[in-house]
Amino acid sequence: MNQKTLYEKYGGFAQINRIVMAFYDGLLDSDEVGPYFDDVDMKRLIDHQTKFVAALMGGPAEFGDDHLRRAHASLGITDAHFDEMKAILGGTLADHGVAAEDVATVLAAIESRRGLVVA
Amino acid sequence: MAIEAINEQLLRAVGVGVALFDGEGQTLSFRNDVFESWFEEAEPGISLPALFPTLDVEAVRAALAEGRRYATETTFRKKRRTIVIAQTFSRAIIGDEPVLVLECQNISRIRELESMIESYSNMVERNTREIQREKEQVEKLLLNIMPRAAYEEYKSFGVVAPQKYEAVTVMVLDFIDFAAASQRLAPASFVGELNELYSAFDRIGEQFACERIKTTGDTYLCIAGMHDPGMDHAAAVANAAIRFIRYLERRNANAETAWRCRIGIATGPVVGSVVGVQKYVYDVFGPAVNEAAAARDRAAAMEALVTGAAAALLAEGPALTAPSGAGAAAAGLRALSAV
Numbered sequence: 001m002n003q004k005t006l007y008e009k010y011g012g013f014a015q016i017n018r019i020v021m022a023f024y025d026g027l028l029d030s031d032e033v034g035p036y037f038d039d040v041d042m043k044r045l046i047d048h049q050t051k052f053v054a055a056l057m058g059g060p061a062e063f064g065d066d067h068l069r070r071a072h073a074s075l076g077i078t079d080a081h082f083d084e085m086k087a088i089l090g091g092t093l094a095d096h097g098v099a100a101e102d103v104a105t106v107l108a109a110i111e112s113r114r115g116l117v118v119a
Numbered sequence: 120m121a122i123e124a125i126n127e128q129l130l131r132a133v134g135v136g137v138a139l140f141d142g143e144g145q146t147l148s149f150r151n152d153v154f155e156s157w158f159e160e161a162e163p164g165i166s167l168p169a170l171f172p173t174l175d176v177e178a179v180r181a182a183l184a185e186g187r188r189y190a191t192e193t194t195f196r197k198k199r200r201t202i203v204i205a206q207t208f209s210r211a212i213i214g215d216e217p218v219l220v221l222e223c224q225n226i227s228r229i230r231e232l233e234s235m236i237e238s239y240s241n242m243v244e245r246n247t248r249e250i251q252r253e254k255e256q257v258e259k260l261l262l263n264i265m266p267r268a269a270y271e272e273y274k275s276f277g278v279v280a281p282q283k284y285e286a287v288t289v290m291v292l293d294f295i296d297f298a299a300a301s302q303r304l305a306p307a308s309f310v311g312e313l314n315e316l317y318s319a320f321d322r323i324g325e326q327f328a329c330e331r332i333k334t335t336g337d338t339y340l341c342i343a344g345m346h347d348p349g350m351d352h353a354a355a356v357a358n359a360a361i362r363f364i365r366y367l368e369r370r371n372a373n374a375e376t377a378w379r380c381r382i383g384i385a386t387g388p389v390v391g392s393v394v395g396v397q398k399y400v401y402d403v404f405g406p407a408v409n410e411a412a413a414a415r416d417r418a419a420a421m422e423a424l425v426t427g428a429a430a431a432l433l434a435e436g437p438a439l440t441a442p443s444g445a446g447a448a449a450a451g452l453r454a455l456s457a458v
Contacts, residue, residue, distance in 0.1 A: 013239055020235055021228075028199055035199070042201035051242060060246045113172040 005058025006102055013059070019096050020046075020053045026088040033081050033088070056106050068116040076119045086110055136204070138225035140167055143180050154223060157197075157204060167219070183210045183219070192226070203230045253254035254351040265393060265401035266330055268346045273393065279401070281392035287344040288352040288386045289403070290329065290428055291361055291411040292320075295379045295420050297337035304376065312376055313337075319366055324389060327359040332391075332403050340411075342403060345391060353386050353425075353432035357455055360384060360423040361437055367421065383415030384455075386432055417447040 025044060028034050037045055048071075054061040063089060086107055093103045127149070127363055130137050136154030138161060140147055147170065160391045161170055168176050171193060174361055182189035189208040192200060207222045261270050269279045294300070301309055321331050328350060329341040341359070344352025360382045371377040387407035394402050414424040425433065430453045433439060438456040442448050 016237060016240070019233075021231065024231070038199045040199075041230065043234045043237075046231055047238040050235050050238040054239075054242065060242050 005056040006098070006106065007054065007059035009102070010096075010098060013054070013097070016053060016057060016059065017050075019092055019098075020050050022095065023053060023089055024049045026092055027085065028086060030084060032084040036075060036077075036081070039118045058110060062072065065113070065116055068113055072117045073119075076090050077117055079114075079118055082114055134384060136221075136225075138221045138223075139213075140219040143183070144422045145346065148218075154221075155197060157223065157225070167221075167364045168332055179208045179219075186210075201227065201230075203227045235354070261399075266332075266346065266391070269391065269393060269401055279393040283388060283390050283405075284345050284348075285388050286348070286355040286386060287342050287389055287407060288384060288432075289340065289342050289389065289407045289411040290356045290384050291307040291408070291415045292360075292363065292380050293415060294337040295381060298379075300376060300449075301458065312378070316367075316378060319370075320363055322390040323362045323366060324359050324448055327355040329356055329359045332401065340403070340408070344391070345389075351432070351436070353384075353429045354436035356384055357423070357425065357429075357433055357437045362457055364421050364423065381415050381418035381420065382455075383411040383413065383418060383426075384423060384429050385410035385414060385424075385426040386429040412449075414447075414452055415452060417442070417444055417452060418454075419443045424452040425455060427453075446453065 007013075010016060010019075027049075028037055039099070051061040052063065053059075055063045089110070090103050090107055093106060098106075130149070131151045133151070134153065136151065136157055138150040138154045138158075143449070145166055147161060147163055147165050147167075149163075150158075153203055155161055158170065167179075168175065173193070174191065179189045191206050192203055193206060194203050196202070203226050205226045206223045209220045210219050211218045258270070261273070265273065265279065273279050284328065300312075304312065317334055317339060319330075320341070324331055324341050327343065328347065329343045330341065330345060331341045333340050341356070342352075343355040343359075344350055363382065367378055367380055371379075385407045387405065387410060387435075389403045389405035389407050391401065391403045393399050410426050410428075414426055418424045422443055424447055425439065430439055439453040440456045442452050442454040449456075
């Protein structure tokens with residue numbers, strides 16, 4: 001049987017959109033990872049975050065490994081930056097009522113892709 | 120407190136950015152803290168064109184001269200964020216002097232949300248298209264194993280109730296020396312041949328409103344009149360049978376493998392139903408099916424035999440002749456004349 005995705009469990013896009021916006025704010029406000037977005041177009045970044053959060057929670061988007069690798073290849077992202085992004089996302093999810101074990105699941109999914117993102 | 124002081128306090132307290140220019144935008148005379156936080160160069164004395172170089176000042180003045188407000192947007196980056204400010208210009212008279220009032224609202228969040236909705240809609244629309252494609256695939260597959268009417272019933276109710284059709288005409292066809300051909304030909308070319316033959320029968324059948332119900336090995340079974348009781352189902356099946364034989368004759372003249380068929384046609388009642396719980400198959404049962412199969416068994420190569428009941432309906436249809444076999448004639452069967 002199909003298991004309920006986190007996306008459905010937490011109320012679909014009606015609720016997830018708040019996580020998208022809060023995560024977007026968190027990244028831009030961060031002095032660690034924010035500078036990566038200095039020259040990124042707002043529309044593009046929002047589009048990316050919407051798909052990213054939806055994909056993480058099992059919503060209607062998918063990120064192929066190739067796509068992730070290509071998107072981050074030239075950015076020179078360090079482990080510290082990756083950790084900061086994870087911390088921001090973990091905090092955002094917790095702030096929006098996502099249960100600790102579900103946050104852990106999402107973060108583990110991200111962790112498994114560290115090698116694709118970190119230079 | 121004087122009324123002017125109260126007004127100024129109010130302008131400072133509101134959440135929108137407000138700036139006042141003397142005359143038609145010559146010099147800035149007042150801006151509140153919100154306005155200043157967005158436009159740091161907005162020092163008293165600066166002119167409107169100097170503050171907003173890309174603003175169409177002439178358009179602002181023209182609108183105000185006509186007593187209208189003028190609305191526009193300005194965008195800038197502030198600490199890697201795109202800030203979008205909606206600006207509305209209007210005119211007021213303070214004392215006896217005309218004043219240009221500029222109200223500003225931060226609509227960045229609205230723009231961000233719009234972008235998110237757009238992104239989400241695209242995502243959902245793409246998914247919807249994919250689901251639609253999959254649905255069509257499933258529909259195509261199911262229509263291969265059951266008639267459309269049964270499929271519609273299955274779609275609406277999740278089951279197909281067995282249904283009795285009082286008068287339909289059934290055709291049962293098979294091939295002579297089928298088993299031998301299946302041994303002689305390579306599997307791929309054997310299946311290829313069969314596909315070609317059955318596809319041709321399907322096409323011809325469709326022209327005469329005959330619906331293929333199933334194929335079992337070399338047996339091809341089709342029916343007319345199930346979903347259109349008013350049609351001349353016996354003539355439809357007889358005409359299709361004649362064309363099946365003609366098709367084979369033409370094909371045999373040029374093809375490596377010659378296929379010779381036997382056809383039985385019967386009119387009578389059948390029951391149609393989906394059989395199976397996990398693996399569905401739509402099938403028909405009843406006297407007409409059995410009689411058509413029995414007629415087929417008595418048919419010679421490239422002969423189509425018709426039962427008495429079917430023949431009775433063919434008074435104005437294709438011509439009938441005596442069957443080639445004595446047994447067939449004794450059984451009351453008639454043969455379709457291909458002419």
